[in-house]
Amino acid sequence: MQAVTVRVPAKVNLALTVGPPREDGFHGLATIFHAVNLTDDVTVEPASSWSCTVTGPDAARVPTDDSNLAVKAAKRLARSFPEIGPMRITIDKSIPVAGGMAGGSADAAATLVAVDALFDLGISRKRLLGYAARLGSDVPFALVGGTALGSGRGEELAPVLGGGSYEWVFALQREGLSTPQVYAECDRLRADRAVPVPMVSEEMMTALRGGDVHALAEHLHNDLQDAAIALRPTLRDTLETGLEEGALAAVVSGSGPTCAFLCENRSGALDLMVALNAAKVADDIVRASGPHPGAKVTSHG
Numbered sequence: 001m002q003a004v005t006v007r008v009p010a011k012v013n014l015a016l017t018v019g020p021p022r023e024d025g026f027h028g029l030a031t032i033f034h035a036v037n038l039t040d041d042v043t044v045e046p047a048s049s050w051s052c053t054v055t056g057p058d059a060a061r062v063p064t065d066d067s068n069l070a071v072k073a074a075k076r077l078a079r080s081f082p083e084i085g086p087m088r089i090t091i092d093k094s095i096p097v098a099g100g101m102a103g104g105s106a107d108a109a110a111t112l113v114a115v116d117a118l119f120d121l122g123i124s125r126k127r128l129l130g131y132a133a134r135l136g137s138d139v140p141f142a143l144v145g146g147t148a149l150g151s152g153r154g155e156e157l158a159p160v161l162g163g164g165s166y167e168w169v170f171a172l173q174r175e176g177l178s179t180p181q182v183y184a185e186c187d188r189l190r191a192d193r194a195v196p197v198p199m200v201s202e203e204m205m206t207a208l209r210g211g212d213v214h215a216l217a218e219h220l221h222n223d224l225q226d227a228a229i230a231l232r233p234t235l236r237d238t239l240e241t242g243l244e245e246g247a248l249a250a251v252v253s254g255s256g257p258t259c260a261f262l263c264e265n266r267s268g269a270l271d272l273m274v275a276l277n278a279a280k281v282a283d284d285i286v287r288a289s290g291p292h293p294g295a296k297v298t299s300h301g
């Protein structure tokens with residue numbers, strides 16, 4: 001029992017429809033989660049005291065105290081399994097921070113998988129998904145990966161089968177957006193309207209089942225996009241520039257401010273990266289493809 005490393009993906013929501021606020025403060029969702037190969041590596045080792053270290057270009061923006069979602073996940077399991085002692089957690093971070101790509105959730109999911117393997121706990125998949133859901137609405141999907149339909153507050157998942165793989169470009173902003181603030185802004189913008197029951201369109205499901213990138217491009221949709229733009233008006237320009245420079249479609253990722261551009265193929269994505277870099281519409285531009293598997297052990301020393 002020395003160290004376990006787990007690799008875990010970021011997500012983008014291909015469809016995100018948001019219902020009215022629920023009594024518990026969350027919103028009912030119907031969403032398509034899609035994991036992409038922008039990944040964090042989380043390493044967990046037994047130690048004499050708890051610690052958390054984050055490496056990577058955005059490390060300074062990630063807390064290392066008990067508010068880190070990876071620490072929360074490890075301590076949650078330590079409360080349930082008395083045989084577990086303190087741990088050293090190391091997060092090698094490539095997923096954008098506070099970008100609407102569920103980076104903290106991914107680290108929490110990776111930690112659940114790592115601790116389970118490190119201490120040989122044999123936690124069932126169902127129970128692991130239960131721990132994940134209690135840690136955050138996006139955490140279960142990071143365990144599952146691929147492409148999945150999310151309902152409830154995002155924690156109820158059903159896989160979406162389809163042979164397609166997709167090429168993406170992401171425009172990242174250094175300054176994040178707060179997820180609760182974006183949901184609150186969405187409520188404010190829709191205050192004078194009846195909000196329909198959230199639902200993913202049949203056209204979107206058909207596009208995904210057929211692996212049809214052009215049909216998928218037509219149906220990318222995010223109900224939080226207007227709210228993210230209201231809070232960060234420059235995002236409108238970023239999205240428009242991507243479309244002018246050849247993206248098949250552009251959408252704000254989750255609660256933003258990352259903008260996601262769907263491309264026809266890999267060479268289209270490379271061309272778009274160059275154009276967006278030149279246009280200086282974002283602090284960084286990265287390329288990724290999906291779907292990507294969920295949290296997986298990559299080394300067990």
Ligand SMILES: C[C@](O)(CO)[C@H](O)COP(=O)(O)OP(=O)(O)OC[C@H]1O[C@@H](n2ccc(N)nc2=O)[C@H](O)[C@@H]1O
Nearest residue numbers: 025026027029136137138139153154179180183254255
């Ligand atoms: C925007 C998305 O990334 C889309 O997948 C997620 O809905 C956000 O999921 P998350 O960051 O895991 O969110 P949580 O940690 O569960 O909740 C943080 C806050 O976001 C808001 N929230 C989140 C999920 C949801 N279905 N409705 C909400 O209103 C609530 O204000 C909540 O207090």
Ligand SMILES: Nc1ncnc2c1ncn2[C@@H]1O[C@H](COP(=O)(O)OP(=O)(O)OP(=O)(O)O)[C@@H](O)[C@H]1O
Nearest residue numbers: 068069097098099100101102103104105107138179
């Ligand atoms: N392991 C972690 N990695 C990144 N941020 C974390 C982590 N743990 C806690 N945080 C805090 O959570 C905030 C949101 O970070 P995160 O990167 O998860 O946002 P996000 O991608 O917008 O989330 P989501 O898409 O799930 O709403 C950060 O500003 C940071 O303070």
